[in-house]
Amino acid sequence: MHTDKTILLTIDVEDWFQVENFKAHISYDSWASRELRVEANTHALLDLFDTVEPNVKATFFVLAWIAQRCPDLIREIDRRGHEVASHGCNHELCYSMSADKLQEDLRRSRKILGELIGKEIWGYRAPSFSVSNETLGMVQAAGYRYDSSYNSYEGHGRYGTLQFPETDNCDRHIYQMAPGFYEIPVSNLTLGKRVVPWGGGGYFRLLPITLFLMGVRHILKSNKCYTFYIHPWEIDDKQPRVNNLKLSFHFRHYINMKSTRHKLHLFINANSQQRFLTCKEIMTDSDSK
Numbered sequence: 001m002h003t004d005k006t007i008l009l010t011i012d013v014e015d016w017f018q019v020e021n022f023k024a025h026i027s028y029d030s031w032a033s034r035e036l037r038v039e040a041n042t043h044a045l046l047d048l049f050d051t052v053e054p055n056v057k058a059t060f061f062v063l064a065w066i067a068q069r070c071p072d073l074i075r076e077i078d079r080r081g082h083e084v085a086s087h088g089c090n091h092e093l094c095y096s097m098s099a100d101k102l103q104e105d106l107r108r109s110r111k112i113l114g115e116l117i118g119k120e121i122w123g124y125r126a127p128s129f130s131v132s133n134e135t136l137g138m139v140q141a142a143g144y145r146y147d148s149s150y151n152s153y154e155g156h157g158r159y160g161t162l163q164f165p166e167t168d169n170c171d172r173h174i175y176q177m178a179p180g181f182y183e184i185p186v187s188n189l190t191l192g193k194r195v196v197p198w199g200g201g202g203y204f205r206l207l208p209i210t211l212f213l214m215g216v217r218h219i220l221k222s223n224k225c226y227t228f229y230i231h232p233w234e235i236d237d238k239q240p241r242v243n244n245l246k247l248s249f250h251f252r253h254y255i256n257m258k259s260t261r262h263k264l265h266l267f268i269n270a271n272s273q274q275r276f277l278t279c280k281e282i283m284t285d286s287d288s289k
Helices: 028-033 038-052 064-069 071-079 099-117 133-141 201-206 209-223 247-254 257-270 279-287
Strands: 006-013 058-062 083-086 175-178 181-183 188-191 194-197 225-230
Touching: 006 038, 006 279, 038 058, 038 071, 038 257, 058 064, 058 071, 064 071, 064 099, 071 083, 071 099, 083 099, 083 279, 099 133, 133 175, 133 181, 188 209, 201 225, 201 257, 209 225, 209 257, 225 257
Parallel strands: 006 058, 006 225, 058 083
Antiparallel strands: 175 181, 188 194
């Protein structure tokens, strides 16, 4: 029997050469000549979700650059019952673009993805969580119904910040930012006044799975909803290596990559009593209550 607690599995669909930490070494102009590994890695995640728990559904925030080169992959994500959402076009940080360029990025990525699957695209996630209240206004204006770009951990230099209105939706970790428009933040652990990153990504790879699960249980006690994120390249320890990286960038990208798929399997199994919903589904579920 499932509890009333919910886990939102979210996947940022980008390839190994598109991450922000590599931009000083891999130019955008070289992307087309790089080995494309995202299709196989995303299929591996889809198969894992099917194998571990038939009712596991996830939200895939897809770069339009990937969607244009792997259209069948995006259709397959939708065919298997998962949600397709936008991660923008070319993984540019929101605050690095002009307002006009950001608006075009938001509209174009939503259009490309929507036309591929023949459905409305509800959600958006900013690359590297580069969000602001001004950005949210543009996201809503571009036709999205929710954003999932806020990460409350302040120890990362690229993450943006948000000011939240008073809301009574905190129990499910969903915040109404404007009429008909919501923010679904990535989950973190709060210990006293300190926020500890606990939403996934490199932090998931770094921490022992037993400790990570303890933190998730603590979050679910108060919020009833836990939002997790991962990238397809994080399960791919055979990906090409980038040389001459800063030591911190090398550590953050490659740490414990070989064990990520198994840890994700353990994470899902350990939470088999929770509901695994898409972001769109939890919004609809909240509206019905």
